[in-house]
Amino acid sequence: MNSIRIAIAGAGRMGQALAASIDGLPDLVLAGVWHRGADLDALLKKADVVIDFSLPQGTEAVLAAAIGNQVPLVCGVSGLDDKLTRRLHEAALHLPLVYDRNMSLGIAVLERSVREAATTLGTAFEVVIAEVHHVHKKDAPSGTALKLGEAVAEARGEASTDRIKFESERRGEVPGDHQVTMRTPTETLAFSHSVTTRQVFVDGALRAARWVVGQPPGLYAMQDVLFRP
Ligand SMILES: NC(=O)c1ccc[n+]([C@@H]2O[C@H](COP(=O)([O-])OP(=O)(O)OC[C@H]3O[C@@H](n4cnc5c(N)ncnc54)[C@H](OP(=O)(O)O)[C@@H]3O)[C@@H](O)[C@H]2O)c1
Known part of the structure; x- marks a missing residue:
């Protein structure tokens, strides 16, 4: 071949x-x-x-x-x-x-899990997507955070990600950490993904x-x- x-x-x-x-x-x-x-x-x-x-x-x-x-x-x-x-x-x-x-394979799997969770939990849950990247990164929120936000919005039947809160931090040489948190005053569900190398x-x-x-x-x-x- x-x-x-x-x-x-x-x-x-x-x-x-x-x-x-x-x-x-x-x-x-x-x-x-x-x-x-x-x-x-x-x-x-x-x-x-x-x-x-x-x-x-x-x-x-x-x-x-x-x-x-x-x-x-x-x-x-x-x-x-x-x-x-x-x-x-x-x-x-x-x-x-x-x-x-x-x-990454991990984010592809996480995206599926987040979609399923958002479909089941609906709009009663507040969603926060937090990301940390190296100081050289030019865009914020990261493309991955936006992609996960779009997956949540789509699963909840929302036309935009306006109801989702994004938090970005730029620190050192971090290749990419993401956390999706879904919460009400009485319940919290969190998904996180971290890589140690690009x-x-x-x-x-x-x-x-x-x-x-x-x-x-x-x-x-x-x-x-x-x-x-
Ligand atoms: N999808 C993923 O899994 C994933 C993972 C990591 C990063 N990314 C994304 O991938 C992109 C690159 O990341 P990086 O960390 O490698 O960035 P980087 O180190 O800044 O490298 C970007 C490269 O693109 C070149 N470039 C920019 N504009 C150009 C143009 N008009 N013509 C030719 N070359 C040009 C730059 O050249 P100069 O030095 O001459 O400007 C530089 O060599 C970013 O958008 C980042 O967010 C995606």
């Missing part, structure tokens, strides 16, 4: 960790890492899949190049605005695209990259990568 050729967009913390991981894996080969100002089209011409861990300013170019070169995409960038989110949906009409603001997200992104190659066009999430029969 031929190795899957992976292009990486974004040469920051995640991009570098991904590139280092691919080096040691027999079924994957690094096609290259896209730096600011480099030729993305040329890179994608020699790739089977592109993983985007740049920032929102980079994602627009990644979407255009992925469509132009018909290369499946895994995007983990958080903080996309409405316009970029629409572009993402448009791109998914043309290619298979996994977008997830958290690539390698967890790297492993999830590589799993998504292997999965997305050969899928039909569409917008997928880690829920699909991990749980689709």
Whole structure:
């Protein structure tokens, strides 16, 4: 079996960790890492899949190049605005695209649990989503906190996350802690997830990259990568 050729967009913390991981894996080969100002089209011409861990300013170019070169995409960038989110949906009409603001197995499981709890408990419970990340993180609340909030709102039949309280803290080099608390004056239910290394997200992104190659066009999430029969 031929190795899957992976292009990486974004040469920051995640991009570098991904590139280092691919080096040691027999079924994957690094096609290259896209730096600011480099030729993305040329890179994608020699790739089977592109993983985007740049920032929102980079994602627009990644979407255009992925469509132009018909290369499946895994995007983990958080903080996309409405316009970029629409572009993402448009791109998914043309290619298979996994977008997830958290690539970890634990958060995928937690999302399912939170959905079930919110469906059962309903709107009587106040929901607080607290997150802690490293001081370099640019967006707040984290994409993961927002994604969990959207899951709660959807499960409760609410059109927005307005009734959910978000708390963000930036401290040291914390790779990512999240806690979802549901409470009334008499009862508290809490879910928490913590990672000690961003390698967890790297492993999830590589799993998504292997999965997305050969899928039909569409917008997928880690829920699909991990749980689709
Ligand atoms: N989905 C997940 O599981 C997950 C996990 C961790 C992080 N994330 C998200 O992934 C993204 C990257 O995280 P990170 O910690 O790796 O950030 P980072 O260290 O700041 O790296 C971002 C990289 O993107 C590059 N970049 C920005 N704009 C660009 C442009 N217009 N063209 C080309 N390159 C550009 C930056 O280049 P310069 O240095 O030249 O600016 C930098 O190398 C963030 O949105 C973060 O929230 C998601």
